[in-house]
Amino acid sequence: MPASLKIKALTKSIWVFHLACSPCNNCDIEILDVLTPRYDVERFGIQLVGSVRHADALLVTGMVGRKVVDRVKRIYEQAPKPCVVIAVGGCACSEGIFRDSYNACGPLDKIIPVNAYIPGCPPKPEAIIMSVVKLIKALKGEK
Amino acid sequence: MNYKGATGVHRNNTEKTSVKFCEILWLNYRTLCQFSGYNMKLLFEFVIFPGFIFTALAGMIVSWIDRKVTARVQWRQGPPFLQPLYDFVKLLGKETIVPLSANSLVFLLAPLLAIAATTVASLILWKAIINPQSLFVGDLIVVIYLLALTPIAVILGASSSGNPIASLAASREMKLYLSYELPFIFSILVPVVKLQTIKLGEIITSQQLSGVVFNSFSGAVAFIVFLLTIQAKLGLVPFDMAEAETEIAGGVFIEYSGVPLAIHKLNRIMLLFVIPVFAAVLFFGGKLWSIIAVLVLIILIRNTNPRVRIDQAVKFFWRSCLIFSVFAIVLALIGY
Numbered sequence: 444m445p446a447s448l449k450i451k452a453l454t455k456s457i458w459v460f461h462l463a464c465s466p467c468n469n470c471d472i473e474i475l476d477v478l479t480p481r482y483d484v485e486r487f488g489i490q491l492v493g494s495v496r497h498a499d500a501l502l503v504t505g506m507v508g509r510k511v512v513d514r515v516k517r518i519y520e521q522a523p524k525p526c527v528v529i530a531v532g533g534c535a536c537s538e539g540i541f542r543d544s545y546n547a548c549g550p551l552d553k554i555i556p557v558n559a560y561i562p563g564c565p566p567k568p569e570a571i572i573m574s575v576v577k578l579i580k581a582l583k584g585e586k
Numbered sequence: 587m588n589y590k591g592a593t594g595v596h597r598n599n600t601e602k603t604s605v606k607f608c609e610i611l612w613l614n615y616r617t618l619c620q621f622s623g624y625n626m627k628l629l630f631e632f633v634i635f636p637g638f639i640f641t642a643l644a645g646m647i648v649s650w651i652d653r654k655v656t657a658r659v660q661w662r663q664g665p666p667f668l669q670p671l672y673d674f675v676k677l678l679g680k681e682t683i684v685p686l687s688a689n690s691l692v693f694l695l696a697p698l699l700a701i702a703a704t705t706v707a708s709l710i711l712w713k714a715i716i717n718p719q720s721l722f723v724g725d726l727i728v729v730i731y732l733l734a735l736t737p738i739a740v741i742l743g744a745s746s747s748g749n750p751i752a753s754l755a756a757s758r759e760m761k762l763y764l765s766y767e768l769p770f771i772f773s774i775l776v777p778v779v780k781l782q783t784i785k786l787g788e789i790i791t792s793q794q795l796s797g798v799v800f801n802s803f804s805g806a807v808a809f810i811v812f813l814l815t816i817q818a819k820l821g822l823v824p825f826d827m828a829e830a831e832t833e834i835a836g837g838v839f840i841e842y843s844g845v846p847l848a849i850h851k852l853n854r855i856m857l858l859f860v861i862p863v864f865a866a867v868l869f870f871g872g873k874l875w876s877i878i879a880v881l882v883l884i885i886l887i888r889n890t891n892p893r894v895r896i897d898q899a900v901k902f903f904w905r906s907c908l909i910f911s912v913f914a915i916v917l918a919l920i921g922y
Contacts, residue, residue: 444679452676456669483662485653488669493835496683496843499676523681523843 453499453525454579456488460498460522464515464551466505469565470532474502477568484572500527500575503557506534506541507549519555527558527578531571536560636712638705645855646670652858652885659889670855674848682844687748696743697842697849703735704853708860711786715863715872718787726784729864730771733819736857737763740828740838743850747841755837758896759828762818765903766825770815772911776808777868779918786867793871800869804917809869811911813880816861817887818899821854824891825899858884 463471477484478491492498495518507515519528528551533539535551551557559578563570631637649670657664684690707729713720737759744756777799778784781792799805818825829837839850862880863872870876894902 448675449679452672452679455672456676480657480660480662483657483664485657485665486663488665488672491831493831493837494840496841497836497839497847499680521683523683525680 449525450582454582456490457499457575457579458490458492458497459500459502460492460495462495462501462503462515462518464503464505464511464535464549465508465546466532466534470504470534473565473568473571474504474531477571482568482572484575487575489575495521496523498522498526500529500578502529502531503535503551504531506538506544506547507551507554508546509548512548512554515551515554527582528555529559529561529574529578530557531561532566533562533564536562539564631713632705632709636716637709638701640712641705641708641856641859642852645852645857645859646674648859648862648881649855651881652888655882655885656889674852677848677851678845680844680847682846683841685748685841688841689746689748692742692746693841694846696739696746697846697853699742700736700739701849701853701856703732703739704856704860707732708856708863711860711863711867714786714790715867718791721785721787723785725786726774726778726789729786730774733857733861733864734763734767736853737819740850743842743846744838744840749841751834752838752840755828755830755834755840759838761896761900762825762828765900766815766818766907769811769903769907769911770819772908772915773808773812773815774868776804776911776914776918779915780805790867790872798870798873802918803922804914805869807910807914807917809865811907811914812865812869813883813887814907815903816865817884818903820857820861820884822884822888824887824894827893827896827899830893 461471461474476482484490495501501519501522503515519526530536530551534541535549538544538547538549541547541549548554558581559574561571561574566574633639650665650667653669654664684693710721710725710729710732714725741756741759741763744752744759777789780799780802781789783789783792793799800809821829827837829839831837834840839847842850858881862877862884865880866872866874866876
């Protein structure tokens with residue numbers, strides 16, 4: 444299959460898997476807000492899936508604690524490639540207020556490769572959608 | 587996006603290497619072509635019209651209608667028209683992963699079995715609609731068996747994947763199948779009893795001559811039972827507990843990715859088209875408006891109900907639906 448068709452189909456139908464790595468759940472609630480009828484991301488072909496094997500994008504929230512660091516790696520390896528990783532929230536981007544915690548192993552990009560960062564504590568649904576749009580543009584090679 | 591092994595975890599710890607699934611398909615296609623020299627028409631009918639490609643495209647349109655209506659019911663915009671095609675093409679381009687614990691032969695062949703059975707079922711139904719004289723006596727029974735192959739293939743694929751959640755989902759699918767199949771067949775028996783034939787072509791022609799089965803009292807009761815059982819056969823809400831994304835994470839399809847997942851999803855989409863056609867043939871004599879009516883009813887049931895537990899579903903099918911379908915057969919036998 445030609446790579447351009449692959450990328451076009453991928454950007455038209457992104458199935459996201461929601462991966463919570465010891466978050467405080469605020470980012471998770473905002474992610475669920477994005478998926479509600481008010482924001483209606485199914486317009487862009489974005490769907491929440493239950494299994495990581497179906498995923499095209501991993502939405503990772505939370506500072507990565509000692510307990511989950513192995514699981515994050517393993518889940519990233521289980522996702523079929525091509526697959527993008529999006530760090531949602533201040534904790535996943537830069538550990539936020541947990542920076543000096545004894546339990547913090549993050550930030551996320553030390554553990555798995557990250558394609559997009561969404562700062563905010565928690566980021567607004569509009570910010571999440573904007574970052575997904577920017578990510579789609581980057582995948583297509585546009586500025 | 588080439589991060590293979592970037593995390594230092596060996597990929598081989600969790601999964602075997604990717605299988606070139608497309609190559610297997612291509613080989614099959616070439617062998618098929620070599621045999622087709624003497625029977626080009628049959629191949630055309632199986633592959634293009636009214637077989638695989640026609641059913642897949644019609645199923646994609648039907649699936650888009652389903653998603654669009656669902657979106658409108660939820661007061662939102664919904665996906666674009668080509669969305670099912672984008673999903674399918676995207677899945678074809680993804681990596682195919684076979685878990686280390688899986689029986690890879692059964693795991694990869696199960697979706698092919700399902701889609702082949704659905705294609706043949708669609709072929710038989712459309713041939714009966716286009717030319718009622720063309721088929722053999724007993725094709726109705728063949729269609730029933732072919733439609734039963736999809737849940738069997740899904741159960742096989744899920745239980746060969748070696749995932750505990752998939753085996754839980756396979757057991758749910760099995761229980762669901764055992765519970766809905768008997769009312770399903772009993773409700774099909776009503777048109778058979780009323781029209782005194784098991785040939786699909788004769789079912790269509792005699793309904794065109796002497797009024798549709800649905801207009802009689804027993805036919806209406808049987809149609810309601812049929813509508814409820816096909817909801818379970820299609821794996822839609824309220825009977826989607828085998829797939830249940832929110833509780834068992836995709837259930838029967840949890841370990842599937844890439845091309846096999848694409849085939850499984852395409853099979854579901856094709857069934858969403860084939861089964862309303864089957865209902866239209868049995869209860870309305872194969873009229874076009876009745877296919878759309880059955881589809882609208884399916885979508886409305888799906889959008890106005892919550893998911894039930896598996897024990898509730900078994901109780902529902904074995905008590906209410908079975909009693910009503912037997913009642914409908916008795917009514918048909920005494921001439922109502």
